[in-house]
Amino acid sequence: MSCAPCWQDILPGTITLGASSRSVETGLWRSVRPILDAGKCVSCLRCWVQCPDSSIQTCDGGTVQGIDMFFCKGCGICAAVCPVGAISIRPESDFLEETGPSGGVNPVKVGELVGQC
Amino acid sequence: MGGVNVRELTGRNNPLAEGHRMCPGCGAPTALRQAFMGIDDPVVVVGATGCLEVSTTVYPYSSWRVPFMHVAFENAGAAVSGVAAAHKAMGRRGLFRDGIKFVAFGGDGGTYDIGLQSLSGALERGHDFTYICYNNQGYMNTGAQRSGATPRSASSTTSPAGRLIPGKLQRAKNLTEIAAAHDIPYVAQTTLHDPSDLIKKVRRAVETPGPAFVNILVPCALFWKIDPADQVKICRLAADSRFWPIYEVANGERRISYTPKKPVPVEDFLRAQGRYSHLFTDEANRRDLIDQAQADVDAEWEKLTGNAKPQS
Numbered sequence: 001m002s003c004a005p006c007w008q009d010i011l012p013g014t015i016t017l018g019a020s021s022r023s024v025e026t027g028l029w030r031s032v033r034p035i036l037d038a039g040k041c042v043s044c045l046r047c048w049v050q051c052p053d054s055s056i057q058t059c060d061g062g063t064v065q066g067i068d069m070f071f072c073k074g075c076g077i078c079a080a081v082c083p084v085g086a087i088s089i090r091p092e093s094d095f096l097e098e099t100g101p102s103g104g105v106n107p108v109k110v111g112e113l114v115g116q117c
Numbered sequence: 118m119g120g121v122n123v124r125e126l127t128g129r130n131n132p133l134a135e136g137h138r139m140c141p142g143c144g145a146p147t148a149l150r151q152a153f154m155g156i157d158d159p160v161v162v163v164g165a166t167g168c169l170e171v172s173t174t175v176y177p178y179s180s181w182r183v184p185f186m187h188v189a190f191e192n193a194g195a196a197v198s199g200v201a202a203a204h205k206a207m208g209r210r211g212l213f214r215d216g217i218k219f220v221a222f223g224g225d226g227g228t229y230d231i232g233l234q235s236l237s238g239a240l241e242r243g244h245d246f247t248y249i250c251y252n253n254q255g256y257m258n259t260g261a262q263r264s265g266a267t268p269r270s271a272s273s274t275t276s277p278a279g280r281l282i283p284g285k286l287q288r289a290k291n292l293t294e295i296a297a298a299h300d301i302p303y304v305a306q307t308t309l310h311d312p313s314d315l316i317k318k319v320r321r322a323v324e325t326p327g328p329a330f331v332n333i334l335v336p337c338a339l340f341w342k343i344d345p346a347d348q349v350k351i352c353r354l355a356a357d358s359r360f361w362p363i364y365e366v367a368n369g370e371r372r373i374s375y376t377p378k379k380p381v382p383v384e385d386f387l388r389a390q391g392r393y394s395h396l397f398t399d400e401a402n403r404r405d406l407i408d409q410a411q412a413d414v415d416a417e418w419e420k421l422t423g424n425a426k427p428q429s
Contacts, residue, residue: 021136021173021180029141045123049154049312050349052146054135062124071135075142075338076346089346 026053030074032089034067040086047078047087119313126154130182132162137180138172142345144309144335144352145169145251149222151312152249152331155320158218159183161200165193165223165232168258169251190227194236197221198244205245218323219246225266226256229292240299240328247322247329250292253337261340265290268360269413270406271392273340278395283406288413296330297366303327305365307374308334309352314374318365325367334361342391354386359418371424383411 043064048056055072057065067078067087079087132153139146145168153160161184164170170187173180188196201219208215223232228250236248255273256262263273268289272278276285293306303325305318315333322329334355338345355361356375360383363375384407387393396403 015174015177015179018179019134019136019182021138021175021178022134024136024138024175024178026136026138045127048127049123049151050147050309052139052141052143052150052348053137054131054133054150058127060128062127068135073141075348076344077142077147077348080346081349 025070027068027070027072030069030072030092032074032076032091033069033095034072034074034076034078034087034089036064036067037086037088038064038066040084042084042086044083046081046083050077050081052077119311119317121154121313121316123154123312129154132160132181132183133173134180134182136178138175139168140338140345142338142348143168144253144337144348145224147309147348148251148315148333148335149249151309151315152220152319152333154312155316155318156218156220156323158216158323160218160220161204162186163188163193163197163200163219163221165221165227166190166258167224167227168253169222169224171258190223190231192235193221193223193227193232194234194239194248196235197246197248198239198242201244201246219244220249220323221246222249222251224257225250225252225254225292226258226264228252229265229290233292233295236296236330237299240296240301240330243301243327245326245328247319247331249319250330250332251335252292252332253335253340254289255337255340257337257340261337266292268410270387270396270410272395273392283395283403284393291417293330293332293366296332297369297371299328300369301328301330303329303365303367304332305330305374306332306334306361307363308355308361309336309349310356310363311375314363318374321365321367340392342394343389347389351386351389354381354389357381358383358386359414360386362418362421364421371421373422383407383414 041064053071055068059065076089079089131150133149163186204213207213252266254266255264261274263276263285266289267285270284272284278284297304303322307315322331336348336351356363357377358381364373
């Protein structure tokens with residue numbers, strides 16, 4: 001009978017790579033999608049400071065560039081806090097033929113595929 | 118934004134990274150993101166069990182860009198004391214540089230109820246750390262049970278409104294005042310109504326030597342039964358109705374940081390949330406509870422302003 005491994009031999013349950021969750025596409029949860037109208041946006045950054053998922057993209061100097069669809073879960077807070085109405089909310093079903101940021105299918109389509117199994 | 122240069126902050130990576138698995142429209146990641154915007158120095162984060170902890174550390178992923186330690190529900194206060202003390206001791210031997218900030222966070226379950234003893238001990242011992250409570254007024258991680266922070270009349274899965282009881286029967290405890298009673302240098306209470314208020318309070322908390330406690334009211338869309346997009350609106354109602362007074366206690370001196378120009382009735386705050394819907398479906402019979410909520414808020418405000426300096 002072989003000996004049980006000593007505790008030193010057991011791999012620790014430690015995650016050594018910080019911010020590794022950045023490879024997780026939480027955008028697949030989305031049922032509605034925020035659309036930024038760059039012409040109306042005044043880069044007041046209210047959406048940036050309020051976004052729970054850090055999905056508002058800015059460039060150097062703090063100008064709003066767009067919304068990261070890889071992470072955006074579609075909560076709609078950005079549209080609610082926008083003082084100039086530059087962000088509108090549309091259902092994901094309007095974008096069925098688009099592929100997701102990681103090349104996957106639209107989240108609504110994923111739901112349909114699951115239903116077919 | 119009120120003395121905070123948000124434009125400058127966009128150039129910095131937040132210690133809380135993207136890809137965490139908190140619900141859409143949850144207030145907790147917003148609160149922590151904004152809190153870290155107020156901290157310029159390197160941080161070490163200790164997290165009590167709770168929604169934010171489990172959703173940011175789904176093995177093998179981590180949403181933390183900084184050293185992060187998860188401990189159980191009941192000992193975030195003890196763990197952050199140990200981490201701070203160890204750094205201090207190793208700093209004396211030249212093994213660590215100075216200027217590292219220690220931040221512990223917990224939900225209201227891990228702070229008001231289960232972790233209160235270790236938090237109280239840590240506050241009393243006077244370690245140099247900041248404890249942030251993201252308070253969504255119940256145990257959301259396990260399915261919306263009542264906690265010591267759940268307000269009167271709110272319907273939760275363990276205080277369900279029905280034929281026998283009209284939601285929770287007891288008042289929420291006032292943890293901010295319990296923390297202030299430890300005579301620590303800095304205690305503050307805020308919500309997501311105004312990011313600059315939250316950022317400035319956390320900045321002051323981490324810059325204050327010794328223990329500091331910040332209690333942040335955050336909505337849980339599932340428990341409060343609100344539209345996730347209404348997060349900021351509901352927090353403004355909490356501040357404007359004085360349901361959640363926005364104030365700080367620095368070196369024993371209370372200061373109201375936000376006085377609503379024209380306070381809105383607490384009824385507006387309650388009506389906006391599904392967890393109080395039983396008060397309004399049978400309004401004629403439940404008027405007493407709505408009035409009771411207003412009376413609770415008025416009494417708390419009276420007590421607070423009696424002790425506080427007005428806004429300067």
